[in-house]
Amino acid sequence: MSEPSPGSRPTLEAVATRAGVSRATASRVVRGGAGVRAPLADKVRKAVEELGYVPNHAARSLVTRRTGAVAVIIAEPEIRIFSDPFFSQQIRGISKELTAHDTQLVLLLLEGPGDHDRIARYLAGGHVDGALAFSLHTDDPIPAIIQRAGMPTVYGGRPSRPTADRQTVSYVDADNRGGARAAVRYLSDLGRRRIAHIAGPLDQTSAIDRLDGYRDVLPDGDPALIAEGAFTAESGALAMAELLERCPDLDAVFAGNDLMASGALRVLKERGRGVPQEVALVGFDDVDAVAATTDPPLTTVQQDIEGQGRLMARLLLRGLDRERAGDGPGPASVITPTTLVRRASA
């Protein structure tokens, strides 16, 4: 396809001048004519035809195929995005990096699985140059939707299974398994013998990897010591109650994230179990406004959540540059380290 030189395209300003109207009026006519009197609208339409004007977004898309915007898709209902500080910290990192490269962050919100068709239409509509997607679940339709839209993408967290385009899948993930091993080994070194695990939702690779790390250290552990939660405080409280019912002799808990640890802590206190004396508790993430502010504060596995967001954005911007240069996007995946942070809960 030959591309006309950008300078040869008439601008909206030229249309407005020729029609003798303001730029705003010309814009309104080009967008459908609402609220513009018929004689004025006719003048603008005549100028559009005479000059061969093509509306800006179409022209820009055809010439450069760039919108200067990147979609962020979090595969969770909107209510979780705003209540889990993990997401805001990751978005903060992404936002800082995109802003530093004058790229607009477009957060696409979902209410539920019924909304995937709409996301697909928006992505296929060419309104963004690339996508960042995180918190995917097994069988999530989002990778396929993004792949059909054919745009460079970086995932937050390892996608749960190879896509057809495996060689082009890029992701940023924490060393979830290594971090979990460090947490459980620490509890074991403290002399704890009945170490329970509150796993995250096991349709997410981060939860699976953390459970695997727990099992690495305790290969012959009692399966009754494992309960599944959903990465929320409420689910952590429910799982803790279930574990205390099943294994009243437990003396430590490794929770799959800090929010679940905070819910577990609440239940332990309600039941009069001293933390850390009777039950030692370790979380995962070291998220803002949770880990350091519980009573007692949480020993937890720290990951650099904001840094991961920055890294995701950086990899995507690099992929977009490569695309512009005519190279393939080139897969690039990064595993970031985790560190055990000791506070009073264990």
Next chain:
Amino acid sequence: MSEPSPGSRPTLEAVATRAGVSRATASRVVRGGAGVRAPLADKVRKAVEELGYVPNHAARSLVTRRTGAVAVIIAEPEIRIFSDPFFSQQIRGISKELTAHDTQLVLLLLEGPGDHDRIARYLAGGHVDGALAFSLHTDDPIPAIIQRAGMPTVYGGRPSRPTADRQTVSYVDADNRGGARAAVRYLSDLGRRRIAHIAGPLDQTSAIDRLDGYRDVLPDGDPALIAEGAFTAESGALAMAELLERCPDLDAVFAGNDLMASGALRVLKERGRGVPQEVALVGFDDVDAVAATTDPPLTTVQQDIEGQGRLMARLLLRGLDRERAGDGPGPASVITPTTLVRRASA
């Protein structure tokens, strides 16, 4: 402008079939050709020319001028959007209403004032059909940016000054002045005689209206009893310290929002001032996770924040329908009622 019948346009599938490649490959070539081997890419480009294919987003924009998406712009840095529950509650209402009408919510994040040009480019690029904007400040460039983009818009909160297009400005606002009057009258009826006010940022109409409501009840009040905050907990704490310094005899505080009230409460407790015995405290908003959970819980002026979000979205969707029907958008502004909710703080 005459519009070709949609049926006459060749589809991407037709291009893929003619070129003998998958739809995904054809899409990738149309978007720039990254990652596609040259001979395949040439076949696709040939098919594009032979069929006269126009990429989908451009075609759709030219034919229907509809993207099925609505932008939400909050004129605050990203960090405040995620830390103030007011915003998530308003977004929740917007998201529910847009989802019910199969319309995609596109949240455009800003880091700071330097990002306005980028927002302007995105809006002018035709990637959304309309906009919802809230938390505007005096001299905010956002209304002018939206007006230049020429799209139906509904504001959350009364914009601070008339725009050139005043007759088309729609907004949803709470009865801030009436709510403030009710709060201050309540404190006065309790027998409080030195009622202070922590105002929100006075470059926002909501803060100005609440201050006006305070002055309606106390027209001859001591100006030393008024301090300005920034709608955050930290600013409320600072303002409270300043007021105690200046007016140690104060016996009540009306804070311009619940977050500032929570900061003020912390300082009052640190200084050993009993709430409500020595100092009665009233907030504004009744936001989730703050108003009912402070110790003591806050007496506050409740507004239906999620309902306001729904209403904004509903007004915008109506405006888009009118635009599609060729009518002017028609201004429609709604003031929602407020109610004083009594809890232990006053």
